Amino acid sequence: MIGYSEIDQFSCAVLAHRFPEVKNYGDIKQIEANDLPDFDVLVGGSPCQDLSISKQNRQGLMGAKSELFFEYVRLLRSKKPRYFVLENVASMKNDDRDFISETLGVEPIKINSAVFTAQHRNRYYWTNIP
Numbered sequence: 528m529i530g531y532s533e534i535d536q537f538s539c540a541v542l543a544h545r546f547p548e549v550k551n552y553g554d555i556k557q558i559e560a561n562d563l564p565d566f567d568v569l570v571g572g573s574p575c576q577d578l579s580i581s582k583q584n585r586q587g588l589m590g591a592k593s594e595l596f597f598e599y600v601r602l603l604r605s606k607k608p609r610y611f612v613l614e615n616v617a618s619m620k621n622d623d624r625d626f627i628s629e630t631l632g633v634e635p636i637k638i639n640s641a642v643f644t645a646q647h648r649n650r651y652y653w654t655n656i657p
Contacts, residue, residue, distance in 0.1 A: 529566045532558060555598045560605030569606065571599045572614035580618035587623045600630055610656045617649035627653060 530550040533539050539551060552558050577590025588596060596615075603611055613627070617637050628634050635651035 529564055532571075555595060555602070558598075558602065560602055563602070563606060566606065566608050568610045568612070569599070569603055569608045570612045571595075573599065575616035575619075578619035578623055579616045585620075587620055588626060596627070603631075611654060612656065613653045614650055617651045619651070624651065627651075631655075 530552050531542060532552045532555040533542060534554050542549070542551065552563070573595035574592040577586045577593045578588070579585065587593065596613075599613060611631070613631065615627070624635065631653045633653050633655055635653045637649055637651055639647065639649050641647040
């Protein structure tokens, strides 16, 4: 693992404990692509609050929480890794799903997270991994 981008203090503490040799690059909005080493896979997911059906008056990708999607795309386009994986909530509006698909050039796969975790949540995964 080259590194990760995390600002939540509790998540940072867990990651630092479990992976002390892996660098936290901090706030993705402050990361310059040229400051990152080259890497083969970019994995990410932006907060789902603005996309989820559980939020009234959700603003979709134009919401403040969704801005991290555009940071992910910025790094994806700048670094051009061989592969990428992006995850988010499957209850998003079709317009937002279609925009993400068009931006990334692939259609999502819907998977219930209960297959892998203790949470029963349908999620979309976009990837170019064959």
